[in-house]
Amino acid sequence: MKLVVDLNRCQGYAQCAFLAPDVFAMHGDEALLYNPQPDDAQREYVTRAATACPVQAILVDSLDDASAPAEEGKSGVR
Numbered sequence: 001m002k003l004v005v006d007l008n009r010c011q012g013y014a015q016c017a018f019l020a021p022d023v024f025a026m027h028g029d030e031a032l033l034y035n036p037q038p039d040d041a042q043r044e045y046v047t048r049a050a051t052a053c054p055v056q057a058i059l060v061d062s063l064d065d066a067s068a069p070a071e072e073g074k075s076g077v078r
Contacts, residue, residue, distance in 0.1 A: 001043055002061040003036050009057040019052055020045035 003023070005016075010032055016024040023038045023046055038046055050058035 001038060001040055001046065003034060003038060003046060004059045004061070005032060005034055006057045006059070007032065009055050011055055011057075013054050015052040015054065016049035016058060019049040024049060 012026065012030040012032065014024075014026050014032075016032070016034070017026050020038075020042060023035050023042050025033045027033050046058075046060055050056075050060050
């Protein structure tokens with residue numbers, strides 16, 4: 001699973017951090033940190049978080065991860 005957050009659209013409502021805390025975290029009042037390739041065990045939580053986003057800033061791509069190079073660390077600091 002691949003995850004992308006449009007940080008220009010994100011308004012820091014933090015619904016994602018409440019629904020999938022192992023994938024999303026708020027850093028300060030407005031900066032969102034997230035894991036762009038969460039474990040497949042987090043799929044249900046990530047899907048709920050994407051659905052709950054008031055501005056629909058979260059895109060979940062369910063393409064096969066084997067074709068994409070593995071990335072480590074966190075992405076999305078703004």
